Amino acid sequence: MRYLSHDNSLWFRIISSLHGLNGHVLSAAFNSTWSSIITEVNSLKVKGVDLISHCKVACSREKNKDISVADKMNTSISSSFRRHVRGGVESQQLDQLSLLLYTVILSNMDDRWFWDLNGDGIFQVKDVRSMLDEAFLPKRKFLLVD
Incomplete structure (x- = not known):
């Protein structure tokens, strides 16, 4: 979330120079956790799960x-x-x-960023897991037997 909210900061410029803007990796030589996260977030978006849309700024x-x-x-x-x-x-x-x-x-x-998938606004991995399970796991159909 810090990456999203400090677009003129040194932190943003370093991450962007290493990994590109908007998730487009500029150099494959710098494979890191951040590039993996960006790649996965973009991959999920293509599949219809937009995690970034759940990061809101209160400003x-x-x-x-x-x-x-x-x-x-x-x-x-x-x-x-x-x-x-x-x-x-x-x-x-x-x-x-x-x-x-x-x-x-x-x-x-x-002003601060907040996560809208839960009531407290704080990012939690379990919220992402629930969202992914809902999007990708098959829905169970229960048969009632008389």
Whole structure:
């Protein structure tokens, strides 16, 4: 998960230079655990099991990546829009959104990645195993005998 969330970090650049971007291995000379993981994740995706889709980031879609949610909440929400609100229904919707946001209470936490296959958001191998079993193991059919 750290690899996914630090796309400008030294860690990301090292892994990418050794193993390529988006799982496309640049050099077969560097066979490692990471290249094996990337290969398997891509192989599963081809078979219809997209593990990466279950890694979500809890963050804003803000253009200014250095702004905190609290700072953003203290500015006008309309500054986040690509164009100005034209009035009418858009203006009413902006007012409703502003009222909803006014009631939000923020906690002092950093954005983080979470795993959506369980209730606690923490990656667990057993969740992947269950997902793979569900996708690839034959379904048992029970016959009722009278």
